[in-house]
Amino acid sequence: MKTSLAIPVHKTASSRLAQTDFSNLVFGKTISDHMFVADYKNGEWTDLRIEPYAPLQLNPSNAALHYGQSIFEGMKAYKNEEGEILIFRADANWKRMNESAERMCMPSLPEEVFMEGMLQLLDLDRDWVPTAKGASLYIRPFMFATDDYIGVKPSDTYKFIIFTCPVGNYYSKPVSVKVETKFTRATEGGTGAAKTAGNYAASLYPALQAQKAGYDQLLWTDGKSHSNIEESGTMNVMFKINGTLITAPLHTGTILKGITRNSVVQLANDWNQPIEERFLSVSELKEALENGTLEEAFGTGTAATIAHIAKIHIDGKDYVLPEKPADAFSHKVLAALDGIKYGSQKDPHNWIIKL
Secondary structure, three states: OOOOOOOOEOOOOOOOHHHOOOOOOOOOOOOOOEEEEEEEEOOEEEEEEEEEOOOOOOOOOEHHHHHOOEEEOOEEEEEOOOOOEEEEOHHHHHHHHHHHHHHOOOOOOOHHHHHHHHHHHHHHOHHHOOOOOOOEEEEEEEEEEOOEOOOOOOOOOEEEEEEEEEEOOOOOOOEEEEEEOOOOOOOOOOOOOOOEHHHHHHHHHHHHHHHHOOOOEEEEEOOOOOOEEEEEOOOEEEEEEOOEEEEOOOOOOOOOOOHHHHHHHHHHHHOOOOEEEOOEEHHHHHHHHHHOOEEEEEEEEOOOEEEEEEEEEEOOEEEEOOOOOOOOHHHHHHHHHHHHHOOOOOOOOOOEEEO
16 A cells, blocks of 8 residues: 655664564564654644654643543554565544544544554564564554643643554463453443543453452443443453354443454354344353353454453353364354455455555
Protein backbone atom coordinates (compact mmCIF):
# COMPACT_ATOMS: atom_id res chain seq x y z
CA MET A 1 0.00 0.00 0.00
CA LYS A 2 1.44 3.36 -1.04
CA THR A 3 1.63 6.22 1.44
CA SER A 4 1.10 9.85 0.52
CA LEU A 5 1.33 12.02 3.64
CA ALA A 6 4.80 13.54 4.09
CA ILE A 7 5.84 12.79 7.67
CA PRO A 8 9.28 13.97 8.87
CA VAL A 9 11.47 11.14 10.15
CA HIS A 10 14.22 11.35 12.76
CA LYS A 11 15.95 7.99 12.78
CA THR A 12 17.55 6.51 15.85
CA ALA A 13 21.32 6.71 16.03
CA SER A 14 21.53 3.33 17.76
CA SER A 15 19.13 0.55 16.77
CA ARG A 16 18.30 -2.13 19.35
CA LEU A 17 17.46 -4.65 16.64
CA ALA A 18 20.75 -6.56 16.75
CA GLN A 19 20.46 -7.03 20.53
CA THR A 20 16.92 -8.40 20.37
CA ASP A 21 16.38 -12.12 20.93
CA PHE A 22 13.48 -12.91 18.61
CA SER A 23 13.43 -16.51 19.84
CA ASN A 24 12.50 -15.39 23.36
CA LEU A 25 9.91 -12.62 23.08
CA VAL A 26 7.99 -11.74 26.23
CA PHE A 27 4.71 -10.06 25.29
CA GLY A 28 4.98 -6.27 25.59
CA LYS A 29 8.55 -6.13 26.90
CA THR A 30 10.56 -5.45 23.73
CA ILE A 31 9.87 -2.16 21.96
CA SER A 32 10.87 -1.34 18.37
CA ASP A 33 13.16 1.55 17.49
CA HIS A 34 10.72 4.32 16.54
CA MET A 35 7.33 5.84 17.31
CA PHE A 36 4.86 8.04 15.45
CA VAL A 37 3.75 11.17 17.32
CA ALA A 38 1.13 13.86 16.65
CA ASP A 39 -0.11 16.73 18.83
CA TYR A 40 -3.61 18.17 19.02
CA LYS A 41 -3.90 21.89 19.73
CA ASN A 42 -6.09 24.76 18.57
CA GLY A 43 -8.59 22.29 17.18
CA GLU A 44 -6.30 20.36 14.81
CA TRP A 45 -3.69 17.61 14.68
CA THR A 46 -0.26 19.10 14.06
CA ASP A 47 3.47 18.35 14.14
CA LEU A 48 3.22 14.83 12.77
CA ARG A 49 6.59 13.08 13.03
CA ILE A 50 8.41 9.78 13.47
CA GLU A 51 11.17 9.81 16.04
CA PRO A 52 13.18 7.38 18.17
CA TYR A 53 11.21 5.59 20.87
CA ALA A 54 12.08 7.43 24.07
CA PRO A 55 10.62 8.53 27.42
CA LEU A 56 8.10 11.36 27.44
CA GLN A 57 8.44 14.53 29.47
CA LEU A 58 5.25 15.35 31.40
CA ASN A 59 4.40 17.97 33.97
CA PRO A 60 3.04 16.75 37.32
CA SER A 61 -0.20 18.61 36.56
CA ASN A 62 -0.80 16.64 33.33
CA ALA A 63 -4.56 16.15 33.04
CA ALA A 64 -4.40 12.49 31.97
CA LEU A 65 -2.56 11.56 35.16
CA HIS A 66 -5.29 13.06 37.31
CA TYR A 67 -8.54 12.56 35.39
CA GLY A 68 -7.89 9.55 33.18
CA GLN A 69 -8.47 10.85 29.65
CA SER A 70 -6.51 8.09 27.97
CA ILE A 71 -7.56 5.62 25.26
CA PHE A 72 -5.71 3.03 23.22
CA GLU A 73 -5.95 0.32 20.59
CA GLY A 74 -4.13 -2.92 19.86
CA MET A 75 -3.54 -4.58 16.51
CA LYS A 76 -0.95 -6.77 14.84
CA ALA A 77 1.21 -6.96 11.74
CA TYR A 78 2.59 -10.16 10.27
CA LYS A 79 5.12 -11.11 7.61
CA ASN A 80 4.29 -13.49 4.77
CA GLU A 81 6.68 -15.79 2.90
CA GLU A 82 7.37 -13.05 0.34
CA GLY A 83 8.52 -10.68 3.09
CA GLU A 84 5.48 -8.41 2.78
CA ILE A 85 3.98 -6.91 5.93
CA LEU A 86 0.31 -7.81 6.46
CA ILE A 87 -1.74 -5.67 8.85
CA PHE A 88 -5.00 -7.14 10.14
CA ARG A 89 -8.14 -4.95 10.12
CA ALA A 90 -6.46 -1.65 10.98
CA ASP A 91 -9.45 0.26 9.61
CA ALA A 92 -11.64 -1.32 12.28
CA ASN A 93 -9.19 -0.24 14.98
CA TRP A 94 -9.25 3.34 13.69
CA LYS A 95 -13.06 3.41 13.78
CA ARG A 96 -13.19 1.92 17.28
CA MET A 97 -10.59 4.37 18.55
CA ASN A 98 -12.75 7.26 17.40
CA GLU A 99 -15.75 5.72 19.16
CA SER A 100 -13.67 5.60 22.36
CA ALA A 101 -12.54 9.20 21.77
CA GLU A 102 -16.12 10.41 21.48
CA ARG A 103 -17.12 8.71 24.73
CA MET A 104 -14.10 10.18 26.53
CA CYS A 105 -14.57 13.74 25.19
CA MET A 106 -11.42 13.53 23.08
CA PRO A 107 -10.86 14.67 19.50
CA SER A 108 -11.37 12.27 16.62
CA LEU A 109 -8.40 11.12 14.60
CA PRO A 110 -8.54 11.66 10.83
CA GLU A 111 -8.10 8.36 9.00
CA GLU A 112 -5.11 9.79 7.15
CA VAL A 113 -3.25 10.61 10.37
CA PHE A 114 -3.94 7.20 11.90
CA MET A 115 -3.27 5.09 8.82
CA GLU A 116 -0.36 7.03 7.32
CA GLY A 117 1.38 7.36 10.67
CA MET A 118 1.07 3.62 11.23
CA LEU A 119 2.10 2.58 7.71
CA GLN A 120 5.14 4.81 7.55
CA LEU A 121 6.23 3.72 11.03
CA LEU A 122 5.89 0.05 10.05
CA ASP A 123 7.77 0.64 6.81
CA LEU A 124 10.66 2.20 8.73
CA ASP A 125 10.73 -0.57 11.34
CA ARG A 126 9.81 -3.45 9.02
CA ASP A 127 12.78 -5.53 10.20
CA TRP A 128 11.13 -5.65 13.63
CA VAL A 129 8.25 -7.77 12.27
CA PRO A 130 9.03 -11.34 13.38
CA THR A 131 9.01 -14.21 10.91
CA ALA A 132 8.60 -17.13 13.33
CA LYS A 133 5.33 -19.04 13.43
CA GLY A 134 3.02 -17.59 16.06
CA ALA A 135 4.99 -14.34 16.36
CA SER A 136 3.87 -10.91 15.17
CA LEU A 137 4.43 -7.19 15.61
CA TYR A 138 2.00 -5.74 18.14
CA ILE A 139 0.92 -2.18 17.30
CA ARG A 140 -0.15 0.14 20.11
CA PRO A 141 -1.82 3.45 19.14
CA PHE A 142 -2.88 5.58 22.09
CA MET A 143 -4.05 9.10 22.90
CA PHE A 144 -3.96 11.03 26.14
CA ALA A 145 -4.74 14.49 27.48
CA THR A 146 -1.83 16.93 27.74
CA ASP A 147 -3.28 20.03 29.42
CA ASP A 148 -1.28 21.12 32.44
CA TYR A 149 -4.28 22.06 34.53
CA ILE A 150 -5.83 20.77 37.74
CA GLY A 151 -9.52 21.03 37.03
CA VAL A 152 -12.16 18.48 36.09
CA LYS A 153 -12.90 19.20 32.44
CA PRO A 154 -11.97 17.76 29.04
CA SER A 155 -8.47 18.70 28.03
CA ASP A 156 -7.93 21.16 25.17
CA THR A 157 -4.71 19.47 24.02
CA TYR A 158 -3.78 15.83 23.35
CA LYS A 159 -0.94 13.65 22.17
CA PHE A 160 -1.34 10.65 19.85
CA ILE A 161 1.44 8.06 19.67
CA ILE A 162 1.94 4.74 17.90
CA PHE A 163 4.72 2.39 18.95
CA THR A 164 5.26 -1.29 18.17
CA CYS A 165 6.74 -4.36 19.80
CA PRO A 166 7.58 -7.82 18.48
CA VAL A 167 5.65 -10.45 20.43
CA GLY A 168 5.10 -14.16 20.76
CA ASN A 169 1.92 -15.82 21.99
CA TYR A 170 0.04 -13.99 24.77
CA TYR A 171 -1.07 -17.29 26.31
CA SER A 172 1.27 -20.24 25.96
CA LYS A 173 -1.35 -22.77 27.12
CA PRO A 174 -5.13 -23.04 27.63
CA VAL A 175 -6.38 -20.72 30.35
CA SER A 176 -8.36 -21.19 33.53
CA VAL A 177 -11.01 -18.61 34.42
CA LYS A 178 -13.12 -17.71 37.42
CA VAL A 179 -16.67 -16.35 37.18
CA GLU A 180 -16.68 -13.01 39.02
CA THR A 181 -19.91 -12.22 40.87
CA LYS A 182 -18.79 -9.55 43.37
CA PHE A 183 -16.74 -6.95 41.50
CA THR A 184 -17.96 -5.15 38.38
CA ARG A 185 -16.08 -4.30 35.21
CA ALA A 186 -18.76 -2.14 33.57
CA THR A 187 -22.37 -1.06 33.90
CA GLU A 188 -24.88 0.29 31.41
CA GLY A 189 -24.28 3.98 30.86
CA GLY A 190 -20.61 3.61 31.76
CA THR A 191 -17.47 3.33 29.65
CA GLY A 192 -17.44 -0.45 29.13
CA ALA A 193 -17.52 -0.19 25.34
CA ALA A 194 -14.62 2.30 25.25
CA LYS A 195 -11.04 1.09 25.19
CA THR A 196 -10.02 3.48 27.93
CA ALA A 197 -7.30 3.03 30.54
CA GLY A 198 -9.66 3.42 33.50
CA ASN A 199 -11.60 0.26 32.61
CA TYR A 200 -8.44 -1.78 32.94
CA ALA A 201 -7.32 -0.04 36.11
CA ALA A 202 -10.62 -0.92 37.80
CA SER A 203 -10.24 -4.58 36.82
CA LEU A 204 -6.75 -5.05 38.25
CA TYR A 205 -7.64 -5.75 41.89
CA PRO A 206 -10.23 -8.50 41.33
CA ALA A 207 -8.09 -10.01 38.56
CA LEU A 208 -5.12 -10.12 40.93
CA GLN A 209 -7.19 -11.92 43.55
CA ALA A 210 -8.19 -14.49 40.95
CA GLN A 211 -4.58 -14.97 39.90
CA LYS A 212 -3.54 -15.50 43.52
CA ALA A 213 -6.19 -18.23 43.67
CA GLY A 214 -4.67 -19.91 40.62
CA TYR A 215 -6.77 -18.57 37.73
CA ASP A 216 -5.49 -16.76 34.65
CA GLN A 217 -8.49 -14.48 34.08
CA LEU A 218 -11.96 -13.57 35.24
CA LEU A 219 -15.24 -14.07 33.47
CA TRP A 220 -16.97 -10.78 34.20
CA THR A 221 -20.71 -10.76 34.84
CA ASP A 222 -23.19 -7.90 34.44
CA GLY A 223 -23.03 -5.13 37.00
CA LYS A 224 -26.74 -5.21 37.91
CA SER A 225 -27.39 -8.81 38.93
CA HIS A 226 -24.10 -10.64 38.25
CA SER A 227 -26.24 -13.29 36.56
CA ASN A 228 -25.01 -13.02 32.94
CA ILE A 229 -21.55 -13.63 31.47
CA GLU A 230 -20.17 -10.55 29.67
CA GLU A 231 -16.47 -10.81 28.76
CA SER A 232 -13.06 -11.69 30.15
CA GLY A 233 -10.25 -9.41 31.24
CA THR A 234 -8.30 -9.40 27.97
CA MET A 235 -10.84 -10.80 25.53
CA ASN A 236 -14.43 -11.41 24.52
CA VAL A 237 -15.64 -14.94 25.23
CA MET A 238 -17.59 -17.55 23.29
CA PHE A 239 -19.18 -20.83 24.35
CA LYS A 240 -20.33 -23.71 22.17
CA ILE A 241 -23.31 -25.46 23.73
CA ASN A 242 -25.27 -28.18 21.92
CA GLY A 243 -23.65 -27.20 18.63
CA THR A 244 -24.42 -23.46 18.90
CA LEU A 245 -21.92 -20.69 19.57
CA ILE A 246 -23.06 -18.16 22.16
CA THR A 247 -21.40 -14.81 22.75
CA ALA A 248 -22.59 -11.71 24.60
CA PRO A 249 -24.30 -8.97 22.55
CA LEU A 250 -22.97 -5.44 22.18
CA HIS A 251 -26.13 -3.37 22.60
CA THR A 252 -25.76 -2.74 26.35
CA GLY A 253 -22.56 -0.73 25.90
CA THR A 254 -20.84 -2.78 28.61
CA ILE A 255 -18.75 -4.94 26.28
CA LEU A 256 -15.83 -3.99 24.07
CA LYS A 257 -16.56 -4.32 20.36
CA GLY A 258 -13.82 -6.85 19.79
CA ILE A 259 -12.40 -6.94 16.28
CA THR A 260 -11.35 -10.57 16.64
CA ARG A 261 -14.84 -11.28 18.03
CA ASN A 262 -16.37 -9.65 14.95
CA SER A 263 -14.07 -11.68 12.69
CA VAL A 264 -15.04 -14.95 14.38
CA VAL A 265 -18.75 -14.10 14.08
CA GLN A 266 -18.25 -13.37 10.37
CA LEU A 267 -16.43 -16.67 9.76
CA ALA A 268 -19.07 -18.59 11.73
CA ASN A 269 -21.75 -17.09 9.48
CA ASP A 270 -19.66 -17.91 6.39
CA TRP A 271 -19.50 -21.56 7.49
CA ASN A 272 -23.19 -21.77 8.51
CA GLN A 273 -22.13 -22.39 12.08
CA PRO A 274 -25.15 -21.60 14.31
CA ILE A 275 -24.33 -18.60 16.49
CA GLU A 276 -26.39 -16.57 18.94
CA GLU A 277 -25.36 -13.12 20.12
CA ARG A 278 -27.10 -13.16 23.47
CA PHE A 279 -26.26 -13.26 27.14
CA LEU A 280 -25.40 -16.64 28.62
CA SER A 281 -26.46 -16.80 32.23
CA VAL A 282 -24.16 -18.14 34.92
CA SER A 283 -26.77 -20.77 35.79
CA GLU A 284 -27.03 -21.86 32.13
CA LEU A 285 -23.25 -22.12 31.88
CA LYS A 286 -23.13 -24.14 35.11
CA GLU A 287 -25.84 -26.47 33.86
CA ALA A 288 -24.02 -27.00 30.54
CA LEU A 289 -20.82 -27.79 32.42
CA GLU A 290 -22.58 -30.29 34.67
CA ASN A 291 -24.56 -32.10 31.97
CA GLY A 292 -21.74 -32.15 29.42
CA THR A 293 -23.39 -30.00 26.74
CA LEU A 294 -20.63 -27.35 26.86
CA GLU A 295 -18.41 -28.50 23.99
CA GLU A 296 -15.84 -25.72 24.09
CA ALA A 297 -15.18 -22.26 25.49
CA PHE A 298 -12.62 -19.75 24.25
CA GLY A 299 -11.64 -16.12 24.34
CA THR A 300 -11.16 -13.88 21.32
CA GLY A 301 -8.85 -10.87 21.20
CA THR A 302 -6.00 -9.22 19.35
CA ALA A 303 -3.38 -10.28 21.87
CA ALA A 304 -4.79 -13.74 22.54
CA THR A 305 -6.33 -14.36 19.06
CA ILE A 306 -8.14 -17.54 20.17
CA ALA A 307 -7.47 -18.54 23.78
CA HIS A 308 -8.79 -21.98 24.66
CA ILE A 309 -10.40 -22.20 28.10
CA ALA A 310 -9.54 -25.38 29.97
CA LYS A 311 -11.13 -24.74 33.37
CA ILE A 312 -14.03 -22.61 34.67
CA HIS A 313 -14.65 -21.85 38.34
CA ILE A 314 -18.27 -21.24 39.41
CA ASP A 315 -19.72 -21.08 42.93
CA GLY A 316 -16.66 -22.57 44.61
CA LYS A 317 -16.23 -25.44 42.16
CA ASP A 318 -13.77 -26.01 39.32
CA TYR A 319 -15.10 -27.52 36.11
CA VAL A 320 -12.55 -29.00 33.73
CA LEU A 321 -13.57 -28.83 30.08
CA PRO A 322 -13.23 -31.90 27.87
CA GLU A 323 -10.32 -32.21 25.46
CA LYS A 324 -11.23 -30.54 22.17
CA PRO A 325 -11.23 -32.73 19.05
CA ALA A 326 -9.05 -31.72 16.10
CA ASP A 327 -12.09 -30.46 14.18
CA ALA A 328 -13.39 -28.25 17.02
CA PHE A 329 -14.66 -24.87 15.90
CA SER A 330 -12.07 -22.99 17.95
CA HIS A 331 -9.23 -24.90 16.26
CA LYS A 332 -10.77 -24.34 12.83
CA VAL A 333 -11.33 -20.61 13.30
CA LEU A 334 -7.85 -20.09 14.75
CA ALA A 335 -6.30 -21.82 11.73
CA ALA A 336 -8.42 -19.70 9.36
CA LEU A 337 -7.51 -16.42 11.07
CA ASP A 338 -3.82 -17.32 11.15
CA GLY A 339 -3.97 -18.29 7.49
CA ILE A 340 -5.42 -14.91 6.57
CA LYS A 341 -3.03 -12.97 8.80
CA TYR A 342 0.11 -14.73 7.53
CA GLY A 343 -1.05 -14.72 3.92
CA SER A 344 -1.32 -18.50 3.41
CA GLN A 345 -5.10 -18.41 2.88
CA LYS A 346 -7.45 -16.22 0.87
CA ASP A 347 -8.75 -13.04 2.46
CA PRO A 348 -12.42 -13.06 1.39
CA HIS A 349 -13.41 -10.01 3.44
CA ASN A 350 -10.43 -7.79 2.55
CA TRP A 351 -9.22 -7.64 6.13
CA ILE A 352 -5.53 -7.35 5.24
CA ILE A 353 -3.54 -4.25 4.32
CA LYS A 354 -0.27 -5.11 2.58
CA LEU A 355 2.81 -2.96 2.98
